[in-house]
Amino acid sequence: MRDILRNRMGWLHAWVGFVCGVILVVVFTGGSLAMFDTEITRWMQPELSGLSQLTLTEEGLNRAGEQVQALRDAGQTVFLNMPSARDPVLRILHYDGHAFVGPALNPRDGSDLNVRQTQGGQLFFDLHQSLYRGPVWGNMVTELVAIGLLVAVFSGIVIHFRNLVPDLLLFRPFAAPGRAWLDAHLMAGVLMLPFIIMITYTGAVIHAPRLFPMISNGYGGKAANRPGHDRAHGIAPSAPLGPMWKQAEAVYGEGNIGFIRFEPRAVSFYRSDAANFVITRDHVDFSPRDGQQIAVKPGERGVQSLGGVMRGLHYARWGTSGLRWLYFICGAVGSAMMSAGLVLFVIKHRRNHGGTVRLAVAEAFTLTVTFGLPFAALGFLWSNRLIAPSLAQRDLLEAKVFFLLWLCTLVHAAVRSCTGHVRAGWREQAWGIAVLGCGLPVLDVVSRSGTAFAPRLDVYGVVDACALGFGLLAVWGQSMIARSR
Amino acid sequence: MIAFMALVCWTLALLSHGLLQSKIQRLLLIGNTHATALRVVRLVLPLAALVLCMRLTQPLGLMIWLGMFSLGGLLAGGVLTVASVRARKPRAEA
Incomplete structure (x- = not known):
C-alpha cells in the first residue's frame, strides 16, 4: 500500500515538478533578483552614482508637485515616490504596463537629475509575478505553477518521508550523476522547505483573485500614460505639497511616507511599505485646493488585514537588508534545487527516450x-x-x-x-x-x-x-x- | 549579531545531526562515538538560537531563526561534503 502511494506520488512529483519547474525556475530567479529591484534600478542609472546623501526639503517637494501638476494637465496619471534609504531620490512615476518608470528628481531642490530611462530591477519583478505577460494571463500562469509547486512539495515529502531527516545533509558529489543530482535536490529542497512553503503559499494567496476573476475587484493593471486617462485632468489645482508632507509625517512618523497619489478630490500621502510588517495602505488625505487635511484613512484591520500580512511576508519590504539577502539566497538556492530536479527528470528519461x-x-x-x-x-x-x-x-x-x-x-x-x-x-x-x-x-x-x-x-x-x-x-x-x- | 549567533548554533546542531547518521559515518570513516554529546548539542543549540531570535522584533526573529536553519544546513552540508570527499581520497589512491 505504501509503495503504491510512493509510486503514484513519484509520477505526480516528476511530471508536475517538471512542467511547473521549467516556469518556476524563472519565477524564483526573477523573484530573487527582484528582492533588490530598487538597487538594480539604481545601478542601471549611473547618473545617480555621484549624488551624495541628500535630504528631502519642502522646496524640493513643492517643485516636484508643480511638475506632477504639469504632467497631469497634459493628461498623464502619475504619482510621486518619496526618497528612502534604498532610493534617495524623488521619482515621478507612471505604470507603462510592465514597470513604474519616470524621471528622478533631486530631493533638495526638485531639479531633474536627467537619469537614463530604464525598467531596471522591475523587469525582474514583472518576470517574477507575471512572466512579463501582463497581469491577467501572466499572473494566472504563475498562480497555477505556484499551486503546482505546492503539489510537488507535498508529493516529494511523501516519496522521501522515511529518509527526509536522516539524509538531510547527505551529498555525495562523487556518486553516479543521477544519485549526486538527487542528493543535491533533496538537500536543498529539505533545507529550504520553510522558505519555499512560506513564499509559495503567500504568493499563491496574494494573486488568488486572478484565478477567480468573478469575485475579484477587477484590477487590470493597465498602462497609465495615455493622454486623457487622468480623471483629475483639468479639475484640481494642487496646493504646495511641503506643508502637507509635514502634517502626514506627524501622523506616520518621520521618513515613513512612501508615495503620494493625486486624485480629483484628494492628495493622498501613503504610509511606506517599509514602515510596518503588514502592508495596509494607510493614508492621509488633503484637499488639493488649499492643502487642508481631510481625513486619516486606516487600511484594512482585523481579519481583513490578513492579505496585508501575506504581502508583508512575501515582499519583505519592511525588512532590513540582511533579511532581503536571506530571501535572495533562499530564492537562489530554491531555483538551483528546481533546476537539479529538471536535470534529474532528463537523466531519468534519457535511458528510455x-x-x-x-x-x-x-x-x-x-x-x-x-x-x-x-x-x-x-x-x-x-x-x-x-x-x-x-x-x-x-x-x-x-x-x-x-x-x-x-x-x-x-x-x-x-x-x-x-x-x-x-x-x-x-x-x-x-x-x-x-x-x-x-x-x-x-x-x-x-x-x-x-x-x-x-x-x-x-x-x-x-x-x-x-x-x-x-x-x-x-x-x-x-x-x-x-x-x- | 543575533543572526550570526543563530547561524553558528544551527550549523553546529546540524553538523551534530549529520555526524549521528550512519551513512555519513561510513562516508567519513568514523564510528558512532560521542553520540550522547552530539544528541545534546543537536537538541540544545536550536533552542538556544530560538531564545536569541525571540529577542528581536517579531516576526523578524522567527524568520531569522527559520532562515538560519536553511543557511546553517547549507554550511553544515558543505563541511560534511568536503570532509567526505577528503576521506574518500586516500581510499581511491590506495
Missing part, C-alpha cells in the same frame, strides 16, 4: 531556464551601459535585448540538444555567463569613469561583486561539467 525530439525539447528548456536566464539577465545589465543614455524608448530596447538574448540561448540549447551535444551546450552557456559576469565590473568602471566614480561598497560595488561571483561560479560549474562522467 534518448535521441527523441521530446527529450531534446526537455533538455533545451532545462538548459535555457537554468543558464540561459542568468546569461540574459547579465546581458540586460550590459545593454544598460552600451545603449546610448539619451536614446528614445531605450527602456523598451533594453527589455528587448534581454528577451532576444534569452531566445538565443533557447535556440542554442535546442541545436545542441538535437545534435546530441547537450553537455557542450551547458559548458558554452556557462562560459557565456562567466564572460558577461566577470566583465561587468570592468564595464561599470569604464562606463562610470565620466561621472563621479569612486571604488566603494555601494549598490554599484555590490552588483559588480555579485556579477563577478556568478561569473566565477560559472567557470567552476563548467569545469565540473567537463570533469563529470
Whole structure:
C-alpha cells in the first residue's frame, strides 16, 4: 500500500515538478533578483552614482508637485515616490504596463537629475509575478505553477518521508550523476522547505483573485500614460505639497511616507511599505485646493488585514537588508534545487527516450531556464551601459535585448540538444555567463569613469561583486561539467 | 549579531545531526562515538538560537531563526561534503 502511494506520488512529483519547474525556475530567479529591484534600478542609472546623501526639503517637494501638476494637465496619471534609504531620490512615476518608470528628481531642490530611462530591477519583478505577460494571463500562469509547486512539495515529502531527516545533509558529489543530482535536490529542497512553503503559499494567496476573476475587484493593471486617462485632468489645482508632507509625517512618523497619489478630490500621502510588517495602505488625505487635511484613512484591520500580512511576508519590504539577502539566497538556492530536479527528470528519461525530439525539447528548456536566464539577465545589465543614455524608448530596447538574448540561448540549447551535444551546450552557456559576469565590473568602471566614480561598497560595488561571483561560479560549474562522467 | 549567533548554533546542531547518521559515518570513516554529546548539542543549540531570535522584533526573529536553519544546513552540508570527499581520497589512491 505504501509503495503504491510512493509510486503514484513519484509520477505526480516528476511530471508536475517538471512542467511547473521549467516556469518556476524563472519565477524564483526573477523573484530573487527582484528582492533588490530598487538597487538594480539604481545601478542601471549611473547618473545617480555621484549624488551624495541628500535630504528631502519642502522646496524640493513643492517643485516636484508643480511638475506632477504639469504632467497631469497634459493628461498623464502619475504619482510621486518619496526618497528612502534604498532610493534617495524623488521619482515621478507612471505604470507603462510592465514597470513604474519616470524621471528622478533631486530631493533638495526638485531639479531633474536627467537619469537614463530604464525598467531596471522591475523587469525582474514583472518576470517574477507575471512572466512579463501582463497581469491577467501572466499572473494566472504563475498562480497555477505556484499551486503546482505546492503539489510537488507535498508529493516529494511523501516519496522521501522515511529518509527526509536522516539524509538531510547527505551529498555525495562523487556518486553516479543521477544519485549526486538527487542528493543535491533533496538537500536543498529539505533545507529550504520553510522558505519555499512560506513564499509559495503567500504568493499563491496574494494573486488568488486572478484565478477567480468573478469575485475579484477587477484590477487590470493597465498602462497609465495615455493622454486623457487622468480623471483629475483639468479639475484640481494642487496646493504646495511641503506643508502637507509635514502634517502626514506627524501622523506616520518621520521618513515613513512612501508615495503620494493625486486624485480629483484628494492628495493622498501613503504610509511606506517599509514602515510596518503588514502592508495596509494607510493614508492621509488633503484637499488639493488649499492643502487642508481631510481625513486619516486606516487600511484594512482585523481579519481583513490578513492579505496585508501575506504581502508583508512575501515582499519583505519592511525588512532590513540582511533579511532581503536571506530571501535572495533562499530564492537562489530554491531555483538551483528546481533546476537539479529538471536535470534529474532528463537523466531519468534519457535511458528510455534518448535521441527523441521530446527529450531534446526537455533538455533545451532545462538548459535555457537554468543558464540561459542568468546569461540574459547579465546581458540586460550590459545593454544598460552600451545603449546610448539619451536614446528614445531605450527602456523598451533594453527589455528587448534581454528577451532576444534569452531566445538565443533557447535556440542554442535546442541545436545542441538535437545534435546530441547537450553537455557542450551547458559548458558554452556557462562560459557565456562567466564572460558577461566577470566583465561587468570592468564595464561599470569604464562606463562610470565620466561621472563621479569612486571604488566603494555601494549598490554599484555590490552588483559588480555579485556579477563577478556568478561569473566565477560559472567557470567552476563548467569545469565540473567537463570533469563529470 | 543575533543572526550570526543563530547561524553558528544551527550549523553546529546540524553538523551534530549529520555526524549521528550512519551513512555519513561510513562516508567519513568514523564510528558512532560521542553520540550522547552530539544528541545534546543537536537538541540544545536550536533552542538556544530560538531564545536569541525571540529577542528581536517579531516576526523578524522567527524568520531569522527559520532562515538560519536553511543557511546553517547549507554550511553544515558543505563541511560534511568536503570532509567526505577528503576521506574518500586516500581510499581511491590506495
